[in-house]
Amino acid sequence: MDVSASGFLAAALSAASLAVSQRGGPLCRELARGVLELSPRGAHAATPAFVVSAGVHGNETAPVEILAAIVDDVLAGRLPLGVRLLAALGHPDALQSGERYLDYDMNRLFCGRHALQAGAREAARAAELEACVGEFFDTARGARLHYDLHTAIRGSVYERFAIVPYLGGERPARQRLATLAGAGIEAVLLHSAPAATFSYHTSHHHGAESYTLELGKARAFGQNDLARFAAIDAQLRRLVSGEPAREGKIPPCFAAKYDLIKKSEAFRLHLDADVENFTRLAAGSLIAEDGATRYVAAGGDERILFPNPGVKPGLRAGIVIGPVSP
Helix, strand or coil, X not given: CCHHHCHHHHHHHHCCCCCCCCCCCCEEEEEECCEEEEEXXXXXXXXCEEEEEXXXXXXXXXXXXXXXXXXXXXXXXXXXXXXEEEEEECCHHHHHHCCCCCCCCHHHCCCCHHHHHCCCHHHHHHHHHHHHHHHHHHCCCCCEEEEEEEEECCCECCCCEEEECCCCCCCCCHHHHHHHHHCCCCEEEECCCCCCCHHHHHHHHHCCEEEEEEEEECCCCCCCCHHHHHHHHHHHHHHHHCCCCCCCCCCCEEEEEEEEECCCCCCEECCCCCCCECXXXXXXXXXXXXXXXXXXXXXXXXXXXXXXXXXXXCCEEEEEEEEECC
């Protein structure tokens, strides 16, 4: 992709202000670098408020290309706007460098956690994004929705899956799961504890219906086959234009059982280096060890998610999950 073809993306990467004509089109307000609020004329407090974020990790470019194209189409009048939309490119500096992050994983710095990593460049950006969504949702009295779009470092048994932030023990409504299926989502993970992710922040602090959506493999700009993202692109365009969302068959659901925490550099993950997300773990098999701590699979269709032994000590090196009913 030639990023110069996208006005929104090009402006965010260059730290330039986006030149937008206000004549007859949506009302536009730039809240921060790469963060644009778009409102239909005549919007009011009950108008649905929709946050779409992408690029919280700088190596996950396909969602960025999709979101940038949607914003450009709205601005050009090619896509009608039926909601208040906050489009946020999470980490422009990391997107420029093609790195997942510069100093610290930004999707571990929300819910105020950025204060504990004040020296990281991601800390200031996480605080800025929190302020932007807070300002955006402050006047919203209608439906609140947040899709945080990602791609994964490794392959997956289910290529496209959603993570539902912890809801205090409640389950999401079945209709919401059907809407995720309509976006091409093949599996759903119900998180079982609070987290410092962007989607948990908007869910917990702003009452939004929030999801982290993993949509395929992380690739560099220009290397994405956007045809593989057609379902999420079409669903986003429906939601942005105010049309009813497409629904599908409720996908299989899983819940997090426990995290694999890398406590020290002695941590060892006893899985293949290229093991895919949602790979089944054989009962009794040693998943990982860290000094005297051993993680052993209990069976019952346990699976591994986000294995990443290269993280810094203190961070999560994977999640062990198991099936649950929707």
